[in-house]
Amino acid sequence: MISAENLFFTYPKTSPLFESFSFRIKAGGIYGLLGLNGAGKTTLMRLMAGLLFPQSGNCNFMGKPSSERHPVQLAECYLVPEQFSLPDLSITGYLRLVAPFYPKFDEAFFEEAISLWGLDRNQQLSQLSFGQHKKMLLAFAFALNTKLLLLDEPTNGLDIPGKSQFRKLLAGLDTSERCILISTHQVRDVGQQLDHLLVLKNGSMVVSDSLANLSSNWHCTVLQESERDRAVYAEKQLGGYRAVVPAASDTAPETEFDLELFFNAAIHEPAAFSTTLYAKSTV
Numbered sequence: 671m672i673s674a675e676n677l678f679f680t681y682p683k684t685s686p687l688f689e690s691f692s693f694r695i696k697a698g699g700i701y702g703l704l705g706l707n708g709a710g711k712t713t714l715m716r717l718m719a720g721l722l723f724p725q726s727g728n729c730n731f732m733g734k735p736s737s738e739r740h741p742v743q744l745a746e747c748y749l750v751p752e753q754f755s756l757p758d759l760s761i762t763g764y765l766r767l768v769a770p771f772y773p774k775f776d777e778a779f780f781e782e783a784i785s786l787w788g789l790d791r792n793q794q795l796s797q798l799s800f801g802q803h804k805k806m807l808l809a810f811a812f813a814l815n816t817k818l819l820l821l822d823e824p825t826n827g828l829d830i831p832g833k834s835q836f837r838k839l840l841a842g843l844d845t846s847e848r849c850i851l852i853s854t855h856q857v858r859d860v861g862q863q864l865d866h867l868l869v870l871k872n873g874s875m876v877v878s879d880s881l882a883n884l885s886s887n888w889h890c891t892v893l894q895e896s897e898r899d900r901a902v903y904a905e906k907q908l909g910g911y912r913a914v915v916p917a918a919s920d921t922a923p924e925t926e927f928d929l930e931l932f933f934n935a936a937i938h939e940p941a942a943f944s945t946t947l948y949a950k951s952t953v
């Protein structure tokens with residue numbers, strides 16, 4: 671579905687963000703893209719969407735470089751950025767302006783989603799708050815049915831019920847033929863919805879695997895001081911450690927996979943994941 675081959679990208683007058691960067695993700699499912707601030711998540715999404723161009727190598731979508739911005743690619747890819755400005759139109763006016771570029775737009779779904787979020791199509795965008803803009807844009811993005819949907823920090827700005835409605839909408843989408851990529855720091859907002867995990871660090875994917883594989887290969891567990899050396903990564907807590915251990919070495923009952931703990935493990939001990947069988951991309 672989307673891949674990069676030997677991609678090199680740098681902003682002017684800074685050190686390169688990506689050098690010989692390669693990765694591949696297949697259609698089918700919801701991908702979480704995690705990384706520290708400045709890791710390059712937004713840049714990568716913009717490269718995928720053809721909004722930034724690599725200096726060498728390619729980011730390919732639907733078999734062509736995204737930088738070609740071929741109409742077939744543009745009709746199948748949509749990015750909801752973290753920050754945006756919308757034209758001074760009604761919601762209906764916005765649909766009339768933008769929806770025609772997306773042949774699979776499902777207006778009934780859009781209508782249902784905005785009403786779930788307490789919006790109606792006669793409202794003027796200039797009279798809505800940032801969170802309401804975000805709800806409108808997310809409803810629009812979900813209704814487009816594009817093969818690739820890129821959501822950059824989608825839950826930022828949503829109120830508490832808005833976040834759970836976001837999860838409900840996401841869970842109701844058929845993602846078997848499409849790929850939804852969510853960049854987020856709010857893993858608690860979307861963690862349950864993710865099928866695959868990507869962790870970006872220092873210009874490479876230190877983790878690229880399905881959550882099913884990760885949680886069957888790694889356990890998040892509590893260890894005592896005497897068991898500390900079983901962990902690839904551990905965080906001290908009252909009376910012991912919260913730890914990530916290889917599942918094969920763990921006889922304790924499986925605990926819930928803790929995405930935040932696993933992310934910290936991947937950031938602090940990337941070699942533990944990238945040099946083992948578990949880290950090989952199966953997605």
Ligand SMILES: Nc1ncnc2c1ncn2[C@@H]1O[C@H](COP(=O)(O)OP(=O)(O)OP(=O)(O)O)[C@@H](O)[C@H]1O
Pocket residue numbers: 681682684687705706707708709710711712713714
């Ligand atoms: N237009 C730009 N010009 C120069 N440098 C930039 C530009 N945009 C981003 N950068 C730099 O590129 C790096 C990656 O930025 P990017 O926004 O892709 O990271 P991110 O992983 O999305 O970060 P965050 O989690 O903070 O949103 C950062 O060091 C940032 O300062």
